[in-house]
Amino acid sequence: MNWRSLFDEAAASQHEEQLRERLSEVADRTRRERATRTLMDRLAADWSRIEVVVSSQRVLVGDVGDVGADWFTIRASDRRNWLVPRHAVVQVASQGGRPAGTAPPSLRRMRIGYALRALARGRVAVIVDDVLGRSLTGTIEAVGSDAIDLAVHPVDQPPRHASPANRRVLAIGALSCVGGQAGHL
Secondary structure: OOHHHHHHHHHHHHHHHHHHHHHHHHHHHHHHHHHHOOHHHHHHHOEEEEEEEEOOOOEEEEEEEEEEOOEEEEEEOOOEEEEEEHHHEEEEEEEEEOOOOOOOOEEOOOOHHHHHHHHHHOOOEEEEEEOOOOEEEEEEEEEOOOEEEEEEOOOOOOOOOOOHHHEEEEEHHHEEEEEEEOOOO
16 A cells, blocks of 8 residues: 555545635625625626616616715716616616726715705706606705605706696605706716
């Protein structure tokens, strides 16, 4: 019996077992990481150009802008910037990965109310789609904890003192997307 070959065989077997354990551990860690990664994480880190379908059935194609806790913006090919609540996303198709080191500015702790209040402060004329596919145009006048007040008017006209008949209260949970002029979102 050759003791040397027996020891070599045992060492090789032990090495193969250690390699299998490491590969299994890497696969398990990868599965755990994927399980905890959110859509917002992926938008902030992986994708630059996307096509997103929102609950109103509007399809937006463009570049990912800011990414918040429960919202993101997309600079769309229709020359508008769109604010998209996470709850309204139906599907996303990546049209290009993000080059290393070019992640968008992160507002990750900011919730959607932050972005809506910025639109209200700027008196930006917006297009608002709800989850049923209806669109309204106007200016966001106030943002509450769960709803916005919209003064309804044509997007290409300045807001006037809207009568009560031209005001709408929209639940934030029913917003599908909010579009504004490029540079204002």
